[in-house]
Amino acid sequence: MEFIYGLQPIPILLYFVLPLLFLLSIVVKKRSKLPYPPGPKGLPVIGNMSMMDQLTHRGLAQLGKKYGGIVHLRIGMLHMVSVTSPDIARQVLQVQDNIFSDRPANVAIKYLTYDRSDMAFANYGPFWRQMRKICVMKLFSRKREESWNSVREEVDSTILTVLPQTGSPVNIGELVFMLTMNIIYRAAFGSDVVQGKAKEHFISILQEFSKLFGAFNLADFFPGLNWLDPQSLTTRLTKARKSLDGFIDKIIDEHMEKKKINGGCLDGDDDMVDNLLAFYSEDGKKDVAHEDLKVSITLSRDHIKAIIMDVMFGGTETVASAIEWAMAELLHSPEDLKKVQEELDEVVGQNRRLQESDLEKLTYLKCCIKETLRLHPPIPLLLHENSQETEIAGYTIPARSRVTINVYAIGRDQDAWVDADTFKPSRFLNEGAADFKGSNFEFLPFGSGRRSCPGMQLGLYGLELTVAHLLHCFSWNLPNGMKPSEMNMNDMFGLTAPREVRLVAVPSTRLNFPLF
Numbered sequence: 038m039e040f041i042y043g044l045q046p047i048p049i050l051l052y053f054v055l056p057l058l059f060l061l062s063i064v065v066k067k068r069s070k071l072p073y074p075p076g077p078k079g080l081p082v083i084g085n086m087s088m089m090d091q092l093t094h095r096g097l098a099q100l101g102k103k104y105g106g107i108v109h110l111r112i113g114m115l116h117m118v119s120v121t122s123p124d125i126a127r128q129v130l131q132v133q134d135n136i137f138s139d140r141p142a143n144v145a146i147k148y149l150t151y152d153r154s155d156m157a158f159a160n161y162g163p164f165w166r167q168m169r170k171i172c173v174m175k176l177f178s179r180k181r182e183e184s185w186n187s188v189r190e191e192v193d194s195t196i197l198t199v200l201p202q203t204g205s206p207v208n209i210g211e212l213v214f215m216l217t218m219n220i221i222y223r224a225a226f227g228s229d230v231v232q233g234k235a236k237e238h239f240i241s242i243l244q245e246f247s248k249l250f251g252a253f254n255l256a257d258f259f260p261g262l263n264w265l266d267p268q269s270l271t272t273r274l275t276k277a278r279k280s281l282d283g284f285i286d287k288i289i290d291e292h293m294e295k296k297k298i299n300g301g302c303l304d305g306d307d308d309m310v311d312n313l314l315a316f317y318s319e320d321g322k323k324d325v326a327h328e329d330l331k332v333s334i335t336l337s338r339d340h341i342k343a344i345i346m347d348v349m350f351g352g353t354e355t356v357a358s359a360i361e362w363a364m365a366e367l368l369h370s371p372e373d374l375k376k377v378q379e380e381l382d383e384v385v386g387q388n389r390r391l392q393e394s395d396l397e398k399l400t401y402l403k404c405c406i407k408e409t410l411r412l413h414p415p416i417p418l419l420l421h422e423n424s425q426e427t428e429i430a431g432y433t434i435p436a437r438s439r440v441t442i443n444v445y446a447i448g449r450d451q452d453a454w455v456d457a458d459t460f461k462p463s464r465f466l467n468e469g470a471a472d473f474k475g476s477n478f479e480f481l482p483f484g485s486g487r488r489s490c491p492g493m494q495l496g497l498y499g500l501e502l503t504v505a506h507l508l509h510c511f512s513w514n515l516p517n518g519m520k521p522s523e524m525n526m527n528d529m530f531g532l533t534a535p536r537e538v539r540l541v542a543v544p545s546t547r548l549n550f551p552l553f
């Protein structure tokens with residue numbers, strides 16, 4: 038029997054197979070020798086579960102200071118990796134973006150998003166790509182005038198709400214939460230949708246969803262224990278989703294009826310539900326009208342509900358928290374407040390109303406907004422998951438780790454920022470100062486890479502327009518003679534990081550003409 042190059046079976050084993058196996062064993066050994074990132078030692082089985090209360094943006098920032106820019110923890114069966122340095126954030130969000138673009142989702146999130154039928158919690162892949170295309174091109178695009186109109190009109194109505202309250206304390210936190218809720222509610226469901234009690238009911242559904250997203254559930258850390266449900270979460274989850282179904286199904290039905298009456302056409306005043314219904318199909322048939330978008334999926338009712346909830350969560354508390362923090366930082370720093378109002382007087386003056394075209398010229402106001410987003414990123418922890426085992430900075434990151442990128446800690450990194458904890462808007466006046474579009478890894482309020490925020494433009498528009506109007510129309514003072522140094526500047530931890538205490542201030546008019 039002839040063998041390659043005339044070698045017999047034993048020499049083949051000796052010359053090729055054994056050395057190959059030896060080399061392979063070295064590689065495998067070397068790989069398995071790569072340690073996990075450093076971190077606090079955990080207990081058997083439960084790991085670092087006793088540290089759950091420290092897994093906030095502040096707690097994880099402290100751990101980062103102690104162990105370095107990348108920290109590993111184990112909570113039950115779950116590997117958790119916390120990133121607090123700009124360079125490692127770049128590795129995750131840029132260099133290995135394709136691996137780290139999945140989202141972690143606990144039991145509650147999976148159930149409440151109709152098994153990840155949305156965009157924010159869909160894992161990276163063809164479904165997510167198409168959902169993102171629909172959202173970016175049809176819902177958040179600058180061309181979708183209706184969303185931008187609802188921002189303008191709702192900001193005007195907020196100014197009208199403040200006007201009769203001049204001279205008395207105004208709860209700015211509540212005011213701006215209602216403002217952003219109204220903007221998104223209108224952009225999503227249209228201007229003729231039910232208001233009043235129905236809207237209050239919808240807000241209560243959102244609040245329950247928010248609580249359930251963050252509720253502790255043993256099954257998230259020990260998947261085998263999902264039959265244990267000591268807090269009756271299953272009952273609460275079922276009830277919450279039923280409430281949402283009841284609310285949005287009715288709105289979807291009304292929109293479908295309207296479309297039928299209009300012979301399948303939109304009436305020019307289309308909202309997000311109308312836009313999404315254009316992709317709706319009960320029988321799963323593709324809609325050829327959308328070949329221009331190169332979208333080959335059709336949407337079910339569950340998809341539409343899940344996307345609407347993404348928009349509600351993505352676009353309300355984020356923008357409200359940023360507006361409230363911007364106003365709070367400016368009241369805390371009267372010199373900067375004075376500079377912003379001088380700029381407003383120079384660009385707009387006191388004899389006319391501020392217009393959208395003025396925004397571009399308000400350089401110092403924009404610096405204050407950037408500085409607010411640096412110190413108080415509305416989403417302090419980006420939540421990502423890696424689809425496969427990989428290596429970062431010489432450490433092994435096990436597949437399906439929960440990877441948090443601590444935007445809050447990174448924005449205050451002492452090596453990246455001078456006087457990192459101080460509100461200093463002028464730092465952004467420098468040419469070449471960091472921008473938040475995702476390529477400066479020391480400044481990531483909107484994230485970076487594939488999963489970065491698709492609503493950035495709409496969010497910034499609402500943020501800038503509201504702060505500019507509030508400061509152009511009114512002078513603001515702290516109530517009861519409170520000094521700026523006495524303000525509580527602490528935040529709270531949740532999906533977003535709003536102020537611990539709502540901002541209250543007293544407005545007085547500063548313009549020379551009737552506002553409305």
Ligand code: HEM
Pocket residue numbers: 156157158169177347348351352353355356359414415416419420481482483484485487488489490491492493495496497500
């Ligand atoms: C100041 C305002 C806002 C800030 C600071 C903000 C910030 C962010 C951040 C940090 C992310 C996650 C990025 C990542 O994981 O890498 C995100 C995702 C997202 N945002 Fe925003 N956002 C804002 C406004 C909005 C608005 C107005 C909307 C919609 C109307 C929106 C919708 C979304 C959605 C749907 C996602 C998920 C994207 C995906 O997973 O593919 N956001 N946002």
